[in-house]
Amino acid sequence: SQTIHQWPxxxxxxxxxPLSLECTVEGxxxxxxxxxxxxxxxxxxxxxxxxxxxxxxxEVPQNLSASRPQDRQFILSSKKLLLSDSGFYLCAWSLQGNxxxxxxGSGTQLSVL
Amino acid sequence: AQTVTQSQPEMSVQEAETVTLSCTYDxxxxxxxxxxxxxxxxxQMILVIxxxxxxxxxxxxxxxxxxxxxxxxxxxxxxxxxxxGDAAMYFCAYRRVGDMRFGAGTRLTVKP
Numbered sequence: 697s698q699t700i701h702q703w704p705x706x707x708x709x710x711x712x713x714p715l716s717l718e719c720t721v722e723g724x725x726x727x728x729x730x731x732x733x734x735x736x737x738x739x740x741x742x743x744x745x746x747x748x749x750x751x752x753x754x755e756v757p758q759n760l761s762a763s764r765p766q767d768r769q770f771i772l773s774s775k776k777l778l779l780s781d782s783g784f785y786l787c788a789w790s791l792q793g794n795x796x797x798x799x800x801g802s803g804t805q806l807s808v809l
Numbered sequence: 810a811q812t813v814t815q816s817q818p819e820m821s822v823q824e825a826e827t828v829t830l831s832c833t834y835d836x837x838x839x840x841x842x843x844x845x846x847x848x849x850x851x852x853q854m855i856l857v858i859x860x861x862x863x864x865x866x867x868x869x870x871x872x873x874x875x876x877x878x879x880x881x882x883x884x885x886x887x888x889x890x891x892x893x894g895d896a897a898m899y900f901c902a903y904r905r906v907g908d909m910r911f912g913a914g915t916r917l918t919v920k921p
Contacts, residue, residue, distance in 0.1 A: 728907070739815075739900060739913035747907060755908075784852065794906045795842050795861065800854035 698723035702787045702801030709808055715760075715774040717804050719787030722768065727789040729770040730798065731762055734784040746770060747792070782808045813903050815912035822891045823920050829876075830886045830915045832901030843877065843884045844902040844909070849894075857899070860884065893919050 702719045709715060721727050728747050732740040733756075742755045744762035752762050759778060763771045770787060787801040812835045822828035834843070845857040860868045860877050867875050872892075876885045888895055896919045901912040 730909070732911075737916075740911040742908055742910060745908050753907065786854065788854075790909075794840070794904055795859075796904075797844060797856050797859060798854075798909055803852055 698789075698799065700787065700789055700799055700801045702804060704804060705802065706805045707807070709777050709806065711779055711808055712776045715772070715777050715781070715806070717772040717785055717787075717806075719770045719772075719801055720768055721789045724789070724791070725767060726792060727768065728792060728796075729764060730788040730790075731770065731772050732786045732788065734786060734803075736783070740786065743772070777808045779808050782806055813901055813910050813912035815901055815915050817915045818913070819916045819918070821918045821920060822888070822895075824891055824893060826891055827887060827889045828891055828917065830888075830899050830901075830917070832884045832886070832912055834882050834884065834901070834903045836882065836903065836905075838905055840905070842904040843875075844904060845873070845875070845884075845886045846900045846902060846911075847895075848898040848900065848914075849896070854900075858886065888917075891919050893921060895919050 699722045730745045731743040734740050746752050746764045761773050785804045788798040790796040790798045814833045841862045843860045847855045847857050858868050858870045858873050860875050867877050872889045874887045898914045898916050900914045903910045
């Protein structure tokens with residue numbers, strides 16, 4: 697069966713520090729991969745999605761970036777965090793196809809102080 | 810760009826009663842899919858129900874059903890016989906090739 701791993705669960709970082717959140721999927725190949733951000737009590741904002749290795753679509757350029765170095769690995773990065781980067785970050789995957797549901801990781805709560 | 814609107818930030822229902830959560834979306838596409846996700850306090854996203862736009866028949870999953878009105882671009886979720894465990898944030902989502910877009914969510918409270 698397929699599983700998605702996302703870590704860390706909680707992260708506290710100072711303003712201006714770098715960020716790296718990692719997400720890996722097991723049990724499937726060539727998945728679509730997604731990064732979402734959820735502000736407190738709000739909806740999910742799509743940040744990036746990828747339909748294949750090295751293929752990244754950006755919805756919110758800002759100071760965040762994403763990379764997909766391997767088929768089932770998706771990394772969210774920042775060189776210098778801002779206060780506004782605080783939030784709950786969710787990684788998700790789906791099979792290829794626009795009718796497929798998303799499977800979500802357990803999320804990372806990021807607090808930038 | 811596709812947008813998803815949930816006009817009810819909060820809803821409340823008595824246990825065992827029925828509640829309907831509203832969702833509208835904007836698209837020029839003809840082929841797409843709609844979803845309802847539930848996010849309990851654990852914050853784990855759980856799929857509730859899925860609807861294919863080309864199907865006229867409304868999807869049903871046990872106590873959960875949808876009222877899909879394609880012409881009106883409306884996709885509401887009905888929860889029957891509400892249970893305490895149904896208390897959560899509910900997100901409507903629109904999917905086309907590549908990405909999935911979510912509404913702002915409706916917080917559902919279930920009163921015993």
